[in-house]
Amino acid sequence: MLKRTLLRRKTPLKSYTPLKSRTRIKMVSKKQAVKNASWRKVTDEKAASLDYICQWCGHPGQRVSPKLLGYLDGHHIIKRRFNIHTPENCYIAHRLSCHRFIEDNNINVTEYPDKTTFENRGKML
Numbered sequence: 001m002l003k004r005t006l007l008r009r010k011t012p013l014k015s016y017t018p019l020k021s022r023t024r025i026k027m028v029s030k031k032q033a034v035k036n037a038s039w040r041k042v043t044d045e046k047a048a049s050l051d052y053i054c055q056w057c058g059h060p061g062q063r064v065s066p067k068l069l070g071y072l073d074g075h076h077i078i079k080r081r082f083n084i085h086t087p088e089n090c091y092i093a094h095r096l097s098c099h100r101f102i103e104d105n106n107i108n109v110t111e112y113p114d115k116t117t118f119e120n121r122g123k124m125l
Helices: 030-049 095-104 115-119
Strands: 072-076 090-094
Touching (some): 030 090, 090 095
């Protein structure tokens, strides 16, 4: 007859495991923070020169708080990866509506500079 033996753990089970303090992960590197600051400065200057008017829809906006409606954001005309942070490469649009629409539909703002041009793109005038 086979004898049953109890299997024993090499290490005992712990009933309580204290959580280790977690250090906060830096979301943005210092190099990226400098790039973001330079783009923010360019966007602020361009928005001020346009009297805080969205280039896409023509409605006024603000550059006070990104959490508020009507916040104007800078869209890179030439893609971000080329690091061209100049006012000529900045297109001002509302963050939540216009900028998102431009990004989602991959619209070339040099070809369609405003909303009416884009909406009339296939129509005979």
